[in-house]
Amino acid sequence: MKEQDSFDPKKRILAAAISLFAQKGFAAVGVREIAAGAGVNIAMISYYFEGKVGILKEIMEEFFRRYFLVFEGVDDKSKTPEACVRGLIHNIVNFVRENTDLTMVSYNELPLDLPEIAELKAEKITAMIQRISGLVLRMGFDPSDVFVIAVVGPSLISTIFTNFRFRPVLKRVFRFKFDDAYYERYAETIATLFLNGIKGLAEERKRKKRSTK
Template identity: 30%
Template sequence: MEMDAQEKLLAAGTRLFAQKGFAAVSIRELSQAAETNSSLISYYFGGKEGLYAAVLEKQFASVDSVIASVRERHLSPVERIEAYAQGVLTAHTQNPYIIRFLYSEFANPTPAFEAIQKEVRKIYEFLHQTINEGITRGQFRADLNPAHAVLAIAGMMNFYFISRPLRRYFLPAEGEHDAQYFEDALKIYLNGVTKHGD
């Protein structure tokens, strides 16, 4: 462990802002969770908003590295879709709170939104280009609308994590089927977009 007050505040902020949203968390609650003093939030981060910005920045830095590692490899369209799915799984597994922040910013943008938008756009363009290439190469159905095909795969992959808290209430003791879901969803998707009668 060995965390100083600044690190403990960042950790507490990540958890609490993700769980309850920015407005619902007070600096008193934050400082108690971090076992430190509320005045240190201003000292280190310039206030509650500054702490929130620091939390977001750290979250999305890790996303960026995942994207970059996928982009630089030379892969076929199908392999790229698979790499995207694996990247989503990796990102959400490494960082279970990121989907909350992403959605919070969708719904109610803060100044940090611009940076997030840039990340999302990179992913969108990567997928869009992948679909187009798959069509051009004759591997994907020619009647595919690329923008819609992108939304379809992104929805299949991200909704799994979005719906996680709710699923825990009514699905039989979901162990950790994450990898299996991604495999199954990929099969449905690739089967749905590729040409048949091969």
């Protein structure tokens, strides 16, 4: 592990922490390990981040800051709703690809109960939901069916995130090359999967409405 990189200590600490947290989980990593990985003194962690959880906070802030950008420009009136969804899926896949460890740390810690970051989590998740549901409604979905929205959205996101989460496992079992072509095909596959799935749900809904009339 390189210790003498030229960029500043704070960034080195952050980078080392992201990598270690992604690998072992936040609670399983000690400050000494982070300091060693970053090539800095232990005291620097409290100095720059006000403690270990301070690092996690900054990581999650950074994750959401970047993640929000994914939804920027997706709601394009000149394109069909279907094309918008395909675009969004491409965006998310590329985002996780370029920010894998950052995403994994945040995604892994999100469901865990850590009182020190409870507020931050609540705030970010609320903002997230607002942004997404606004987007969903403007993209041709039936707003009266909250249930389906509450199922399909999380399903899509968990599909992509989990694919990266179990990358080491997948790598051992399936012999894919995880290159540009793979991700291109992957994004298109799940886009087709979900678009057809949503279509099927809408049709079933119509059938049921008619039969109850």
